Amino acid sequence: MRFSSLLSTLLFLTASFPCFGQQPKLNVLYICSDDLNNSLSCYGHPIVKSPRIDELASRGTRFDRAYCQYPLCNPSRSSFLTGLRPDQTKVQENATQFREVIPDVVTLPQLFQKAGYFVARVGKLYHYGVPNQIGTDGLDDPPSWMKALNPRGRDKDDEPKIFSLTPGNFGGTPSWLAADGEDKEQTDAIGAEMAIKLLEENKDKPFFIACGFYRPHTPYVAPKKYFDMYPPEKAGVVHTPSGDLDDIPTPALVSRRTDMDEKLQRDARQAYFASITFMDQQLGKLLDALDRLKHRNNTVVGFHSDHGYHLGKHG
Numbered sequence: 081m082r083f084s085s086l087l088s089t090l091l092f093l094t095a096s097f098p099c100f101g102q103q104p105k106l107n108v109l110y111i112c113s114d115d116l117n118n119s120l121s122c123y124g125h126p127i128v129k130s131p132r133i134d135e136l137a138s139r140g141t142r143f144d145r146a147y148c149q150y151p152l153c154n155p156s157r158s159s160f161l162t163g164l165r166p167d168q169t170k171v172q173e174n175a176t177q178f179r180e181v182i183p184d185v186v187t188l189p190q191l192f193q194k195a196g197y198f199v200a201r202v203g204k205l206y207h208y209g210v211p212n213q214i215g216t217d218g219l220d221d222p223p224s225w226m227k228a229l230n231p232r233g234r235d236k237d238d239e240p241k242i243f244s245l246t247p248g249n250f251g252g253t254p255s256w257l258a259a260d261g262e263d264k265e266q267t268d269a270i271g272a273e274m275a276i277k278l279l280e281e282n283k284d285k286p287f288f289i290a291c292g293f294y295r296p297h298t299p300y301v302a303p304k305k306y307f308d309m310y311p312p313e314k315a316g317v318v319h320t321p322s323g324d325l326d327d328i329p330t331p332a333l334v335s336r337r338t339d340m341d342e343k344l345q346r347d348a349r350q351a352y353f354a355s356i357t358f359m360d361q362q363l364g365k366l367l368d369a370l371d372r373l374k375h376r377n378n379t380v381v382g383f384h385s386d387h388g389y390h391l392g393k394h395g
Contacts, residue, residue, distance in 0.1 A: 105286035107379040108192065109279075109366060112290070113359055114153070114204055114297035117388025120356070127316075129309060129357050132364030136383060148387045154207035154219065156386040161187050161206065161224070174207060177219045189224040192288035200227035200278050203271040204292035210251050211236060211299060214267055229274045233267035235259065235301045242299045245339060254337070254344075255299035256351030258307040263361065266303070268293045272362040276369040283373050293362060296355035306354035315349040317342045318392030328394060336395040345392050352391065 122137040149159040158178040208218030215232030244255035275291040
């Protein structure tokens with residue numbers, strides 16, 4: 081198996097362990113955020129607050145040159161979880177499950193199962209249609225996991241309240257909601273608690289536990305307090321210079337929007353940044369659990385995304 085493609089996409093790896101005697105198996109906490117670009121404080125963003133991700137970066141290795149195999153969820157995820165490029169998996173859209181093409185492939189989680197690890201996932205690791213498939217298995221790969229959990233929060237129930245540039249369409253168009261209620265009611269917070277429970281239940285055996293957060297994928301939903309951190313007038317706006325699109329291939333412009341004025345751009349960026357900070361806080365709960373269980377020093381923590389957004393660049 082070749083996992084060089086996986087390692088090139090990992091943003092942060094952190095672990096420390098004794099260098100003497102026979103080393104025990106290192107645990108793995110594998111975290112994936114959905115549609116996160118590098119709008120993070122540790123990458124120099126001027127206003128985004130990401131203290132827990134910054135902490136992880138400061139304790140590990142931050143990748144400044146990490147490459148997305150394919151700028152779409154399903155091809156990217158199929159790639160980094162199999163170690164194969166999209167031209168090998170033949171997954172180049174969001175409908176194909178990779179085992180239809182390569183049924184005998186050994187995935188990264190399966191590799192850890194074969195090595196004697198307890199292997200489980202919470203949330204989105206393989207592809208899900210977000211938000212429609214939240215709370216389901218989506219295009220999951222059952223052989224990869226010994227246990228799989230699907231969190232579902234009030235963000236699903238609040239969908240009628242969500243603003244969308246295309247009414248009723250949340251997953252493939254800019255859409256957002258400053259939600260009522262507390263963190264603990266949201267899908268990602270519920271997922272973090274599920275992952276913590278798995279850590280607690282399996283603390284005495286080698287584990288590979290994967291937690292897939294749904295934010296900041298559209299719709300950008302987070303409790304109102306996170307929106308308050310980013311006043312729209314400070315969220316920024318992007319102006320496309322004349323001739324900017326002249327050298328961009330036509331297929332790259334399929335998802336370009338021409339219906340976002342400066343106010344909508346600022347509102348969308350505010351919501352995206354709010355979703356990042358909300359997700360950051362849920363990730364922090366996992367790190368705190370590792371410390372509480374005294375596993376921070378014998379656990380490799382990997383954190384990355386599947387792909388990101390331009391947030392207005394090139395339209």
